[in-house]
Amino acid sequence: MINLEIPKKLRQLGDMAHAVAEGMFRPISRKYDRFEHAYPEELDMLRSILQGMSDGGSGMGADGLSQKKKGKSKDIKNGNNMAVVLNMMEICWGDAGLALSIPGQGLGNAAIAAVATPAQKKRFDGKWAAMAITEPDAGSDSAAIKTTAVLDGDEWLLNGEKIFVTCGERADLVVIWATLDQSLGRAAIKSFVVEKETPGMKVTHLEKKLGIRASDTATIILDNCRIPRDNILGSETIDTKKSFAGVMQTFDNTRPVVAAMSVGVAKASLDYTCELLSREGLSFQYKANRFEIPAIEAEIYRMEAELEAARLLMFKAAWMADNGKPNSKEASMAKAKAGRVGNEITLRCVELCSSLGYSENHLLEKWARDSKIFDIFEGTQQIQQLVVARRLLKKRSKDLK
Amino acid sequence: MSNNYLIKPMSMALEMLGRISSSEHINRWKLREPALKLVYEGMRQSVRIGNFVQSRYLAAKPLDHDETLKKNIPPKKDRFDLTLTREQQMVRDELLKFSKQVIRPISRDVDSGEVPSAFFDQVNELGLALSGVPESIKGAGTVRSPISNMLMAEDLAYGDMSLAIASLAPLGFVNTITEFGSREQQARYLPSFTGDQFFPSSIALMEPEARFNINQLKTLAVSTNAGFRLNGVKCMVPLGTQSELIIVFAELEDHGTRGFILERHYPGIRIEKESNMGLSGAGMSRVVLTDVEVPATALLGEEEVHYSHQRMIDLARIGICGLSLGTCQAVLDFVLKYANDRIAFGEPISNRQAVAFMIADMAIELESMRMLTYRAASRAEQGLPFHRETYLAQLLCAQRAMQVGTDGVQILGGHGYVCEYPVELWYRQLRAVGILEGTFLV
Numbered sequence: 001m002i003n004l005e006i007p008k009k010l011r012q013l014g015d016m017a018h019a020v021a022e023g024m025f026r027p028i029s030r031k032y033d034r035f036e037h038a039y040p041e042e043l044d045m046l047r048s049i050l051q052g053m054s055d056g057g058s059g060m061g062a063d064g065l066s067q068k069k070k071g072k073s074k075d076i077k078n079g080n081n082m083a084v085v086l087n088m089m090e091i092c093w094g095d096a097g098l099a100l101s102i103p104g105q106g107l108g109n110a111a112i113a114a115v116a117t118p119a120q121k122k123r124f125d126g127k128w129a130a131m132a133i134t135e136p137d138a139g140s141d142s143a144a145i146k147t148t149a150v151l152d153g154d155e156w157l158l159n160g161e162k163i164f165v166t167c168g169e170r171a172d173l174v175v176i177w178a179t180l181d182q183s184l185g186r187a188a189i190k191s192f193v194v195e196k197e198t199p200g201m202k203v204t205h206l207e208k209k210l211g212i213r214a215s216d217t218a219t220i221i222l223d224n225c226r227i228p229r230d231n232i233l234g235s236e237t238i239d240t241k242k243s244f245a246g247v248m249q250t251f252d253n254t255r256p257v258v259a260a261m262s263v264g265v266a267k268a269s270l271d272y273t274c275e276l277l278s279r280e281g282l283s284f285q286y287k288a289n290r291f292e293i294p295a296i297e298a299e300i301y302r303m304e305a306e307l308e309a310a311r312l313l314m315f316k317a318a319w320m321a322d323n324g325k326p327n328s329k330e331a332s333m334a335k336a337k338a339g340r341v342g343n344e345i346t347l348r349c350v351e352l353c354s355s356l357g358y359s360e361n362h363l364l365e366k367w368a369r370d371s372k373i374f375d376i377f378e379g380t381q382q383i384q385q386l387v388v389a390r391r392l393l394k395k396r397s398k399d400l401k
Numbered sequence: 402m403s404n405n406y407l408i409k410p411m412s413m414a415l416e417m418l419g420r421i422s423s424s425e426h427i428n429r430w431k432l433r434e435p436a437l438k439l440v441y442e443g444m445r446q447s448v449r450i451g452n453f454v455q456s457r458y459l460a461a462k463p464l465d466h467d468e469t470l471k472k473n474i475p476p477k478k479d480r481f482d483l484t485l486t487r488e489q490q491m492v493r494d495e496l497l498k499f500s501k502q503v504i505r506p507i508s509r510d511v512d513s514g515e516v517p518s519a520f521f522d523q524v525n526e527l528g529l530a531l532s533g534v535p536e537s538i539k540g541a542g543t544v545r546s547p548i549s550n551m552l553m554a555e556d557l558a559y560g561d562m563s564l565a566i567a568s569l570a571p572l573g574f575v576n577t578i579t580e581f582g583s584r585e586q587q588a589r590y591l592p593s594f595t596g597d598q599f600f601p602s603s604i605a606l607m608e609p610e611a612r613f614n615i616n617q618l619k620t621l622a623v624s625t626n627a628g629f630r631l632n633g634v635k636c637m638v639p640l641g642t643q644s645e646l647i648i649v650f651a652e653l654e655d656h657g658t659r660g661f662i663l664e665r666h667y668p669g670i671r672i673e674k675e676s677n678m679g680l681s682g683a684g685m686s687r688v689v690l691t692d693v694e695v696p697a698t699a700l701l702g703e704e705e706v707h708y709s710h711q712r713m714i715d716l717a718r719i720g721i722c723g724l725s726l727g728t729c730q731a732v733l734d735f736v737l738k739y740a741n742d743r744i745a746f747g748e749p750i751s752n753r754q755a756v757a758f759m760i761a762d763m764a765i766e767l768e769s770m771r772m773l774t775y776r777a778a779s780r781a782e783q784g785l786p787f788h789r790e791t792y793l794a795q796l797l798c799a800q801r802a803m804q805v806g807t808d809g810v811q812i813l814g815g816h817g818y819v820c821e822y823p824v825e826l827w828y829r830q831l832r833a834v835g836i837l838e839g840t841f842l843v
Contacts, residue, residue: 001486002548003783004776007479078480286792287711289614302800305793309769312776316768319481333765382758389757392764393741399752 004312007078010086017087020049021094026363029095032214033366037206039170040101040214047103079322081253085260085314092264093271096370097214099261106167107131107254107378108175111191114250115233124193130171132162132220140383142177143186147222149178149232156192156232158200158225166377168218169203172196176222180238187240193231200225211369255331255378256317262335262342262374263311269349269367270303276353296352303345310338329391336384339375346371483775489549496556499527500727504560511682512826516567521599524568529553530594533575538591545579547716547781550843551723551774558727562830563682565724566840570639570683573720573841574602577648577713580842581660583703590646590662601643604660605635605688606650606717606839615714615838618658620651620690628697629653631661631669631690639840641672641686648701649690650710650839658710660701669693679829715791716842719781722774722794723843725802725834729767732809732827736760739813750812759808766801773797778843799835806831 006014024046032040091099099105108129112121138144147160158178168174173193180188194201205219274284282297290298313334320327346368350357357364375381390400485493503523507516533550534540550572557565575594578587593600608619620633631651638647645665653659663670671689702708740751740760750756773794780787806828810817817824 001477001482001484002489002775002779003480003482004772004779005479005783005785006481009479010481076478076480076482076484082481286789288616289612290796292612292614301793301796305773305797306769308773308776308790308793309797312772313765313768315481316483316772319483330768333768336761337765337769382754385758385761386754388761388764389751389754392737392760393751393757395751395757399748400754400757401752 004315006082006086006315010078010083013083014086014090017090018093020046021091025091025094025098029098029214029363030360030366032095032097033211034213036208036213037216040098043098043101043103077322078319081256081318081321082315085256085318088257088260089264089267089311089314092261093268095214096261096265096374097212099264100166100212100215101170103170104128106171107250108171108173108193110254110257111175111233111250112173112193114253115191120193120230120233124173127172128167128170129173129175129193130165130167130218131175132165132168133177134164135161136163140380143189145177145179145189146182147176147178148182149180149190149192151229151236152226154229155226156229158192158194158222158227160222162220162222164207164377165218165220166215168220169206169216174201174220175233176220180236184238184240188238190236191233192227193233194222194225194227198225198227210372211366212373251378252326252328252331253321255335255384256314256321256327258374258378259310259314259317259334259338262338262371263307263314265367265371265374266303266307266310266338266342266345269346269364269371270300270307272362272364273349273353273357274300276356299348299352303341303348306341307345310334310341313337329388332379332384332387332391335374335379336381336388339381339384343371343375485552489552492549493552493556496527496553497559499523500557500560504557504564508561508564508682508823509820509826511561511564512679513681516564516682516684520564521567521601525597525599527568529568530571530575530600533572533579534591534594535579535587538587539595540591545576547719547843548775548778550576551719551778554720554723554841554843555727555730558724559731560727561682562724562728562827562833563680565727566639566680566683569720569841570603570644571600573604573639573717574646574648576716576842577604577660577701578662580716581701581706581708581713582662583705585698585703586662586701593645600645601640602646603639603641603644604648604650604839604841605638605641606714607635607637607837609634609636609687613838616658616710618650618652620649622651622653622659622661624654625694628695628699629661631663631693631695633690635688635690636675636685637677637837637840638672638686638688640684641688642674642684644672647688649688650713653700659706659708660713661695662699662701663693663695667693667695678832679826680833711788713842714839715777715788716781717839718791718795719774719778719787720841720843721834721837722770722777722791722798725798725831726767726771726774728827728830729763729770729802729805732805732824732831733760733763733767735822735824736763736809736812739816756812759812763805763808767805770794770798770801781843802831802834 024042028040028042032038088099104126106129108131111131112124112129116124133142133145135145135147137146147158147162150157158176160178162176165174173195176192176194177189178192180190182188200223202221203218204221207217209217277296277300284297284300286301290301313330317327317330317334320330350364350368353364356362359365379387386400389395390397393400503520507520531540533545554565554569557568571594575591578590606615607613610619620631620635622629622631631649633651635649641647647663648660649663650658650660669691670693671691673687675685675687677685700706737760740756741749743750751760773790777787777790777794780790809824810828813822813824816822819825
């Protein structure tokens with residue numbers, strides 16, 4: 001039965017996350033925007049709070065992201081994927097950079113949760129895992145990566161350079177994408193878990209960024225880095241038929257999470273803008289002819305509608321994952337919509353609030369900087385459009401490039 | 402509580418079964434099997450919903466407007482869900498078939514000519530208006546569901562928006578009467594919708610003003626000794642020239658906006674078909690009221706008026722949003738095929754990002770419209786406040802539906818501009834989404 005309300009059980013978790021965002025993140029939000037690369041010590045306490053919430057079944061963690069296996073029950077579920085996007089949305093309403101720095105919540109954790117064997121999951125349990133895909137010459141075109149993995153006895157030998165690794169310095173593990181044989185293209189790309197302090201892997205640079213400054217973004221060099229043979233995620237064999245799909249599947253689960261970040265930050269902007277405007281006497285009734293109201297009021301409604309669309313597309317994609325429905329197209333739709341409207345809203349809010357929006361006395365300008373990344377990482381706007389278009393038009397990547 | 406309430410819907414279902422199984426059209430559209438399933442399902446459900454029907458429609462006095470829909474079926478489980486009920490899915494399958502096999506083939510013709518009367522016979526057999534009539538008045542006895550009604554608008558508009566409006570106008574009338582009418586008005590007017598003939602009727606809200614404002618109607622009603630006297634001009638009234646009954650909304654001095662049930666024969670009513678940019682098949686008409694005297698019993702709700710203008714507007718907006726979804730889906734499906742088939746520079750134009758991205762965005766925006774519309778409808782159904790959600794849905798649909806329409810034409814290029822293809826027709830229809838108000842209530 002059609003119902004687009006969030007159930008009470010989830011709402012309570014969302015309220016908790018909102019309280020964390022408001023009570024813990026907002027007060028230190030500006031501080032870590034200023035002191036880029038300083039480790040937010042406050043987050044260590046959060047780690048245990050979140051662990052508690054997670055063990056309490058809140059679905060707080062990225063490791064909760066997975067496609068429900070089919071065939072168990074026909075009953076419609078509102079499960080972990082929905083809980084994760086809801087929590088992420090609320091946490092990012094507080095601060096997205098800090099949300100990305102929450103220990104143990106890295107994208108690598110999502111990858112491990114999605115493809116690791118039970119033994120590996122046990123081995124890496126409780127560790128914070130970053131994800132390293134991008135290289136200087138391979139961004140969205142992740143099939144072009146040059147980092148190599150060569151089997152040498154009982155060890156893999158990794159060589160290459162990774163950039164834009166979120167939490168690359170702070171995480172306990174880094175999941176590295178590398179190719180077994182570049183001539184075989186995408187099918188030969190595998191992911192490998194490298195533990196911090198492994199000889200041969202070092203962080204050489206931390207980026208200074210436009211936004212999400214509380215989150216560290218590292219360059220990692222792999223120079224004859226040796227890891228146990230058992231640290232490969234998934235199969236060792238190159239199956240050209242199965243191609244890239246397995247590795248890419250992680251994205252179906254993580255894209256709605258990035259959509260959630262975007263919605264959360266945009267909601268922060270819109271809420272605060274409405275608050276400032278209310279103080280100056282504007283009220284929002286959703287009445288009257290939509291062409292007869294002040295332009296600024298009309299603009300608020302328009303942004304609200306866009307944000308609502310992004311939020312519901314996000315929940316739809318997560319809901320599909322919870323119910324074992326293939327959601328690749330919907331996950332990309334959600335991220336495409338959330339990425340672009342999130343950025344548009346935060347920028348517009350700065351403009352609407354004039355000098356208050358532009359001032360560092362408020363957070364509007366920060367959110368407008370933070371939000372840009374959501375239309376880029378985990379697949380840019382244009383990559384999402386490609387995914388959606390290929391699905392709709394039933395095109396292969398060689399036809400629709 | 403007597404068992405009667407449980408039995409009645411069942412007998413209604415049996416009656417429907419008889420009507421449906423004897424219909425020629427059923428066989429022609431290969432609908433027999435599904436129709437039987439539908440009736441079976443209706444039977445199964447009717448036992449369960451019998452109690453709700455009773456509380457909803459047989460209350461001693463009309464329910465307060467905020468309460469009316471609370472008496473509908475609350476969600477059995479508190480959870481986010483996008484799956485249709487089995488019943489809704491079956492109706493959807495039927496209506497989409499009807500849209501493809503019956504509506505779409507005449508869509509172009511009705512745009513420049515008359516709607517064949519046979520079409521309305523076919524619509525009557527679908528029982529759309531019947532589904533809104535309480536079982537106590539020999540209707541189908543199902544609980545009124547804004548979601549189901551919105552879905553019907555979506556699915557019929559997939560065939561053609563103008564014919565969807567024409568098909569649903571009587572249901573809009575019925576819903577307005579069940580929502581806001583007195584029990585006497587329900588008993589008086591609703592039996593007309595249970596017969597073998599399509600019963601044209603509609604509601605009239607819009608007025609020919611550039612800055613038409615739903616909250617400041619120029620049509621005026623004044624009290625007289627015998628009832629009321631109405632003056633004013635209404636426009637974009639669906640099925641206007643054919644309608645036997647029209648609910649006209651007017652400002653009643655000192656009382657705000659009120660509805661008045663007009664019977665066609667009242668002196669002083671002049672109705673002319675309008676020529677508009679599109680939607681000709683909806684029979685949009687101008688209704689001119691000159692000193693129309695109506696009895697006191699014509700006032701919607703009579704002595705116990707519980708009319709809420711905003712609620713009426715919102716229920717209608719959900720319907721209009723539903724229409725926009727169907728037509729946009731028609732555009733999208735058409736464009737997908739066209740872009741894959743059309744060769745330029747040696748390959749399908751869909752191989753180009755400039756075209757493919759436009760299509761991706763059409764799909765993303767359509768899904769956005771759909772999510773907002775479904776949410777508004779589901780809140781209405783559950784008895785939750787739905788004004789804000791409806792406002793936002795209408796805002797988004799008004800803007801994006803037109804974008805989908807214009808992009809559809811753009812992708813076909815010159816072919817989109819000529820009448821050989823349907824996209825220019827949809828373009829003209831989609832322009833109405835941002836304009837229509839009060840066309841029919843879900």
